[in-house]
Amino acid sequence: MEARPRKDGLVTYRYHPVGGKPINLGTDRLKAIQRVLDILGQGDGVGTIERLWNQYQDTPDWKRLAEGTRADYKTCSKPLLATFGDVRASDIRASDIARYLRIERQAAPVRANREAALLSNLINLAIERGEAETNPCRQVRRNPEQPRTHAVAVETITTFVQWLMGQTPQRQIIALTAEYAALAGSRKAEFLDIVRPQVDRTAGVIRTKRAKQRGTKRGEVIEEVAITPRLADLLDRIDAIHARQERECLYLFPNRFGNHYTSAGFKAMWSKLMTQALEEKVIEERFTFHDLRAFYATTHKAERGTLPDLHANPAITARVYDRNKVVKRKAL
Template sequence: MRKPVRDGLLPRMEARRTKKGFTYRYHPVGGKPVNLGSDRVEAIRKVLDMTGAGDDIGTIRRLWEQFQETPGWNRYSQYTRADYTQCSLKLLEIFGDMRASDIDATDVAKYLRKERADAPVRANREAALLSNLIGLAIERGEAKHNPCREVKRNEEQPRTEAPEPADFAAFSQWLADQGGQRAMIGMAAEYAAGAGNRKVEFLDLSWPQIDRKAGHIRVKRAKQRGKKRGEVIEQIEITPHITALLDRLEVVRKNDCLYVFPNRSGNAYTQAGFKAMWQKLMVEAIKKEVIAHRFTFHDLRAYYVTQHKAERGALPDLHANPATTARVYDRSKIVKRRAL
């Protein structure tokens, strides 16, 4: 006699083979088996409804909670987890109470094109999270297909501008003149522009990572996958410009603070806290005509690459694939080449 199929089913459920697939039954305690039909997802939902446990099973809100308990979640970097958490806010507002199995391609398209029309790039990140959550529902037997894979993402136009040196110098000096945390944010920007590190790589930079005698700063490179995660160390040369910046940071260092770019409390800035402060300062700088064009903090990485190429004649080593550095961060407006 064949054993009943139980993979992915709830306790006391049974799947019986038929010529066309499977039919499902539920065995209540002390009662006769209940036929559930041939639709696996619907059969699971019926059992959950019968047992009183199905009110939020398979909803995006519940799946988001379960997603954060998966092994994969712990393998994400702190930056990625924070970004997904930010993405979940708007996503749960729209889809939170919907079951993954009830979401179709038109719902995803409406979200991307209409409900998040004011933030098309961010909407793509949110749709990626939604796809992960529905994928989890499929693994748990709570959905059959992933509609996110059927909808084209919003077109993203890569940024082509890097801050002009004059604009960046004016912005940095404006912050330095104000002192306090504004000056600290300015010095963090100067470091990013001079060393090319991402925020996630240096917001918690500590003084022991700086070896002025050996002439270098050591940080872990972010966004490494697989076995390289957390193992690639960048050793950054301390140039005269970085030396001058470190001298200024030493002057304002309080009580032997561990962090190079501390917040008011002497702790490392969080991603969210730094981002909020940066946006506030950028809006104010534009309003007061300190700078003519707004730029993002991540644009400082492009500034570093562009200036590095102009001054040293080559792109810096930022990625395992040099083509990525050239494609994403090199924003040179003048290309020099030799004639025959």
């Protein structure tokens, strides 16, 4: 390990592997030493799930994950580390994972599946580093998951949106995002950061990048949402709100600082408004923002006879988003 003094008084450290390029270790001497020991397989806690979690966040695999997936994994890491944090990957058995899924996380079976997926990635890293031989996660069946089947009534959505439209301009923006999701069927990740150049009134389309694309396809699939009369009216009302606030904003759905909402920030705001609406008896049932995407797919099929192109796999659109209770067909 090499120490390199800097002009600002700090010292940077880097490790020289035999026959390889130097690895930057930062300016913290103790952390640099610990990292070198980890590389050599001589540090305390080598092969433990907590150490693997810290190492995983420095890998190319982590950098390839979408921002939303990273945030979700960070949430999953908390209960996972509470159980397996100081356990070595090589000591984990399939029975331990099964107990975690069925007993310890019985109250949250779906979240337990996500946590098991993260654990599997960490054990794969341990295998690559020579700290484990097999991945027991592959031997355990995940908890069964059922997609939501409840279809939100149009009256419920309308009432909630109208309630928000009678409040502050910022809450009106939230109402308009709900309308957009119900009319266009887009995910939050596809339109929360939408900017005005993506709205082509001349061509009559809104262009967004399809989310959840993997590998080389990420960012390459462009969705063109046709601007219908109802969607055009929504865009006009967005412009009107921005004009009343006397500000020119690049984003269609800005937060109070003029930036786009983050996924976490929007989720917190939506939950707060939904809870308040229920307490004030504005609506009688809670619904998620993702239910609006299902509302779009269900309404699209009812009005046009076919499901929209929402997913790379049409079977997933039919299984997750189609919530029609009545199936119509013609006799011969």
